[in-house]
Amino acid sequence: QVHLVESGGGVVQPGESLRLSCAASGFTFTNYAMHWVRQAPGKGLEWVAFIRYDGTNEYYVDSVKGRFTISRDNSKNTVFLQMNSLRADDTAVYYCAKDGAEYGDYGEYFDHWGQGTLVTVSS
């Protein structure tokens, strides 16, 4: 049974940093790309970042390029999102999501999601 558990959310001031983690279990982590998707309060879903199954490629939505970094530790079945220079419009629930394609190069649909972790950026 696939299980994704996010942690690391909290309340920070604008300009500060936060590191999110997502611990994965129940599948062969090293074979799947992983994503971060966020949802601002009362709003829709926004894809944020992607990392290839072997960690060799990363992609970001334009609004976070240069500020966020996705990474993974395949020895610990964990994916991370380092968020720097946080802004008020980064306030959201951040979900990690497993890609549906084994050994996918660019990602497809998201077949499993974590429960999410709330990031609030406020002065």
Place this chain on the structure above:
Amino acid sequence: DIVMTQSPDSLAVSLGERATINCKSSQSVLSRANNKNCLAWYQQKPGQPPKLLIYWASTRESGVPDRFSGSGSGTDFTLTISSLEAEDVAVYYCQEYYSAPASAFGQGTKLEIK
């Protein structure tokens, strides 16, 4: 960038009746690599993460009730719930992954009981 537009924004349907949600992409999401439409549907209930219902426009995810079906091709897609049940109250999102990894979601459609 591909823009996904869902209609309607909200929908109220009686129990046992059919619910239909539409999703239109600003360009075709038909993959030339495998001749499949890169379109997924998700269900999100209050306080829960999204749940995958349909991928490749019409393939039902394992465990999803068969009252849920997806159809369409190119730029126009439909999610149909053939006979609405109370547990289907949720917000539904379409997602294109033609431009993956930078995929785009529709704005969501809120489904309620009439």
